[in-house]
Amino acid sequence: MKRVVITGQGTINALGHSVPETLAAFREGRCGISELEIRDVERLSIRIGGQVKGYEPEAHFNRQQIALYDRFTQFTLLAAREAIGQSGLSFQGESAVRAGVVLGTAGGGVNTWDENYRVVYEERKNRVHPFVVPKLMNNAAASHVSIQWNLKGPSFTVATACASSNHAMGQAFHMIRSGMCDVMITGGSESMLCFGGVKAWEGLRVMSRDACRPFSANRSGMVQGEGAAVFVFEEYEHARARGADILAEVVGFAMTSDASDIVMPSRQGAARAMAGALADARLSPEDIGYINAHGTGTAANDKTECAAVADVFGAHADRLMISSTKSMHGHLIGGTGAVELLACIMALREGVIAPTIGYEEPDPECALDVVPNEAREARVDAVISNAFAFGGLNAVLALRRA
């Protein structure tokens, strides 16, 4: 089996429009959640989110591109540009054929759906823009990355709600490990902070009106975010031969299904996914220094996740660190695992653990070291990143220091 390493990373999210800005926010424990600035916000009961602010599409794309790129595609292309730029790769001839792109998104072009439903239902128009379909389709972002960077190998999009990015990155990992590809552009993107997108989430009644406080006894639910993170996964020898800067190694991946409930998480399903990722990576529980939690800030997730961590890690659960960066960037739904992988790589590469901010009151059912409120310096050699989706679909990645 081939070894898989990460040689580039890029992002845009509520914490920053680049990786350096985002990592600075992680180190400072800065919150990117703020008042939503969207049309008809006054008709929403949830008015906060991890919204990307100070973003002007016109600064990055021309008029024709904006007509074709939904916001989730724009975010993806900006993150991909940063990641591929850092890797130093370009794709021609055989290298193009041996490279692909697999991305996660739950909703795809939600803003495009929202805007055009308004046009036909609210404004009663009977004609929509010709590019509505290619703009809203879930694979639009993956396709535009493939087109822009000449990636001619396998490309597709994975939609498994909140686990989409982890499932996508797991596929990319498998495709390189098996020898199918040399390079995969992977990660995920989401942008559903529009009236219809937030209204749909309001319906479930699990959204917080004030803050995302994972693992804190006074938690009040989840907060949505938006943005993208994209990585360059590369076969180890391929990266070494060209002298690439290796950010981290991807060593394991596992996916499980709860086969029980469409919204309530399962302790056993989560535990099987974490244990599976460790086994796949040939790591023992004691090797793991940090877990980037799914940590949504709902009672159902946080209690179940902590119980599953205790099941898998035993006494070591009290020694490792586990934090939820959703407290800072919000829950990016299908893009969340990708943004959270940035915190995993920061832990391995820089020895800085991103905190769980907004932590106010210990919860006896979440009695782990959640790195409350302030980042911490600590050397860790291996980490896992959890994602547990609605529908009971779990995906966990394991990474090791390069």
Next chain:
Amino acid sequence: MSTSVKDKVIEIIAEQAVLEPQDISLDATLEDLGIDSLQLVESIFAIEEAFDIQVPFNANDPSASEFDISSVGAIVRAVEGLVAEQAA
């Protein structure tokens, strides 16, 4: 309790519990009736639609909500309060 509010709330809960309205007693808890978290959220939605009210309810921690769901009778009283507020 006004009959109309009580009957409508019981009708909504009975539908979620897949029971006849006459089988729903006011001191029954939602647990007694086998109503899970999704059915509860659907019931709250149906109540809001039926009475055109906003029910202060967070599924994240139902016991911490201002809206008392400890029994069918408690829900009926809470809805009556909200309907009265709406009219005022």
